[in-house]
Amino acid sequence: ETGVTQTPRHLVMGMTNKKSLKCEQHLGHNAMYWYKQSAKKPLELMFVYSLEERVENNSVPSRFSPECPNSSHLFLHLHTLQPEDSALYLCASSQDWRNTEAFFGQGTRLTVV
C-alpha cells in the first residue's frame, strides 16, 4: 500500500453511537491532520499531530476525540454526534511541520442519523 489510507470509506451512525475513524499513512511522514469537509463550506482543519503530539485543536467540540498512537496512525473517535456533523472527514499527512505539502486520504463519508 502507498499513500494515506482511511477506513471506513462510508459510515452511518446514530446520535447515541460510538465509532472511530482510522487513518494510516505509509509515507514516513511525521505530521498528520484531520480535516472536515461539509457541503458548500471550505475544508476545515480539526486537529494536527506532530510526532504523536497534538499541536492544534481548532475549537473542535469534545464529541470528536483524536488519538495518535504513533506517527503512522491517526484515529478520530466519535460519540454522541449531531446530524450537522455529517460530512466528509479527510486525513492528511506531511513530512514535518515545515513542509505544508499535505497528502490526503480518500476520506470517510459520515452520516449521522
Place this chain on the structure above:
Amino acid sequence: AQKVTQAQTEISVVEKEDVTLDCVYETRDTTYYLFWYKQPPSGELVFLIRRNSFDEQNEISGRYSWNFQKSTSSFNFTITASQVVDSAVYFCALSDPLKDTGFQKLVFGTGTRLLVSP
C-alpha cells in the same frame, strides 16, 4: 487573517477547450505557500502544485499551467485542451502559520467544480 477566494463555483466546458480557474488570496505574511489540489469523485484530494511566495515564475506541467501574480494576489490555474478526466473539484489553498507552534496549516477556498463534457 488568511483567506482564499475562488469566485467560480462551477464551470462547464466542452472537451478540448481551455479553462482557467481563478484563485485570489489574502495574507499578512511575507513568506507563504500556495497550493492547488484536485478532488475527483472518489473524494481524495490530489496534490497538484506548491508555489513559494518568492518564486513568481509561471509553471507548466503538461496541460496544466499556473500563473502567480503577487501584485494582484492571484494564483490562477489553466487547463489546456481539457479532457473528461479533468472533471473534478479544484481547490486553491494558502499556508497559514499556527500561532506559537511553528506549524503551518492549509486554508482552503470553497473550490471550483469543473465539468468537462465530451
